Amino acid sequence: MTGGTLWTVVLAGSLGCYLLKLAGLSVPAAWVQQPWVTRVVDFVPAALLAALVVVQAVSVGRDLVLDGRLVALAVAALALALRAPFIVVLVLAGATGALVHVLWGW
Amino acid sequence: MPSSARSETLRDSLGLGLAVGLYGVAFGAAAVAAGLAPWQASVMSLLMFTGASQFALIGVIGAGGSALAAVGSALLLGTRNTVYGVRLLPLLAPRGVRRFGTAHWVIDETTALAVSAPDRGLARLAFLVGGGSIFVMWNATTLVGAFGAAALGGAAKAALDAVVPAAFLALLWPRLRSSFPEAAVQRRVALGGAVVALVLTPFVPPGVQVVSAVVAVALAGPPRKVAA
Numbered sequence: 299m300t301g302g303t304l305w306t307v308v309l310a311g312s313l314g315c316y317l318l319k320l321a322g323l324s325v326p327a328a329w330v331q332q333p334w335v336t337r338v339v340d341f342v343p344a345a346l347l348a349a350l351v352v353v354q355a356v357s358v359g360r361d362l363v364l365d366g367r368l369v370a371l372a373v374a375a376l377a378l379a380l381r382a383p384f385i386v387v388l389v390l391a392g393a394t395g396a397l398v399h400v401l402w403g404w
Numbered sequence: 405m406p407s408s409a410r411s412e413t414l415r416d417s418l419g420l421g422l423a424v425g426l427y428g429v430a431f432g433a434a435a436v437a438a439g440l441a442p443w444q445a446s447v448m449s450l451l452m453f454t455g456a457s458q459f460a461l462i463g464v465i466g467a468g469g470s471a472l473a474a475v476g477s478a479l480l481l482g483t484r485n486t487v488y489g490v491r492l493l494p495l496l497a498p499r500g501v502r503r504f505g506t507a508h509w510v511i512d513e514t515t516a517l518a519v520s521a522p523d524r525g526l527a528r529l530a531f532l533v534g535g536g537s538i539f540v541m542w543n544a545t546t547l548v549g550a551f552g553a554a555a556l557g558g559a560a561k562a563a564l565d566a567v568v569p570a571a572f573l574a575l576l577w578p579r580l581r582s583s584f585p586e587a588a589v590q591r592r593v594a595l596g597g598a599v600v601a602l603v604l605t606p607f608v609p610p611g612v613q614v615v616s617a618v619v620a621v622a623l624a625g626p627p628r629k630v631a632a
Contacts, residue, residue: 303471307561308444311475312451315482319454320507321497322489330490333627339483339625344590346481347576349617350463352598353551354405354569357433357605359468370566371573385426387574388523388567395566 366398413517413526414533420513421537425456427544431458431573432549437564438466442550452513452541456575457481460614466568469611476615488515495519495527509535517566589624596620 299307321331330336355371356362370391377387413528419430428449435445439621440608457478464474489510495518498515509531518531597617604613 299439299465299471303442304465305442305514307461307465307471307474308440309451310450310471311457311478311542312448313506314407314475315452315454315457315485316508316598318479318482319485319489319510322486322491322510323493323503323507324489326494327490329592336487337624337627338621339487340484340586341590341593341621342480342618344576344579344594345600345617345620346460346477346614347456347572347579348594348597349601349614350460350477351569351572351576352547352601353605353610353614354463354572356602357467357610359610360606360608362602362605366562367566367569371569374570374573378574384430384574391570392563392567396560396563398566399562 328397366395366402370394409522409526412528413521413530415531416434417517417524417538419532420517420534421541424513424538425541427455427571428542429549429552431455432546432551432565433553433564434459434460434549434568434571435546436550436553437561437568438462440465440550441555445550446543446547449543451507452478454482454485454540455542456484456512459572459575463568464571464611464614467494467610469614470609473609473611473615477611479545480615480618485510486511486554488512491515492518496502496531506531509539511535512540513538519536547548593620593623596623 304351351371355367356364373394374387374391377390418610422540431449432442432445435448436442440448445462448461452458460481461474461478464477464500489507492506492510496506514531514535517534518527521527521530551624553560556564571594579582580589580594584590597620600617600620601613604616608616
């Protein structure tokens with residue numbers, strides 16, 4: 299993606315997200331507070347974030363690739379289960395990724 | 405209003421700003437790892453200012469996804485803020501042009517702060533102080549992460565690649581904990597989203613599998629009969 303396209307994505311995404319925020323303060327509450335609307339909105343993050351975890355951990359373009367990222371993800375999951383703070387989780391994941399890269403070249 | 409409640413609200417609001425700031429470093433670094441220029445990462449934190457959408461956008465870009473898939477995933481995650489706005493309107497009651505400024509700070513954290521404040525005055529204070537401290541910290545730490553990552557190279561690249569999926573997992577994790585409302589359903593939807601994305605990856609252009617994973621929301625089933 300070129301720099302110009304990236305700027306378009308950044309600005310269009312920002313404008314869209316702002317309008318979604320503004321809509322909540324502007325449209326009649328009844329439009330938004332329908333049970334099925336709140337139902338969908340409550341669960342969109344779980345579906346999308348889980349998809350992003352998978353895509354970021356094991357894909358390169360259309361290929362599925364197992365490398366240090368997956369090992370790092372397992373370490374991160376363990377750290378989260380042990381209730382480690384966010385920054386500790388990220389540092390452990392980063393260190394694991396670097397270590398696997400250095401040791402095995404993955 | 406009692407001054408102890410006021411100082412407690414101030415402390416919580418400022419503290420949340422500092423805590424959220426740490427995510428800003430991760431966002432800035434991940435954005436640069438995904439191929440954005442440091443300034444593009446910074447403009448996102450300034451103008452988009454809603455963490456999950458920002459992470460999703462750069463996640464799709466980093467996976468080689470199209471502009472449409474990147475913006476689409478950011479907007480899907482941004483729908484939460486519309487619901488938050490409806491909840492905040494009676495508390496904050498922004499008049500005239502203030503509505504446009506208020507809207508920019510309608511995010512997970514400011515909504516949680518305002519809704520849990522003991523009265524409307526403190527809700528406004530929590531929204532303003534929390535929104536302000538988060539906005540300042542988020543933008544400052546994005547700069548640090550973005551320019552810091554741009555200065556790194558080599559093995560640091562492998563470290564950054566490993567940090568991004570871990571960051572998404574850390575964003576997802578609180579929703580899967582048993583203390584979260586309907587945690588079992590959240591887990592089912594998350595698993596469904598992961599499976600959809602994994603299965604589609606070899607067959608669709610990068611990024612499309614992320615947006616498509618939204619179909620897993622169907623696993624949540626229809627709204628419960630007892631309306632809130």
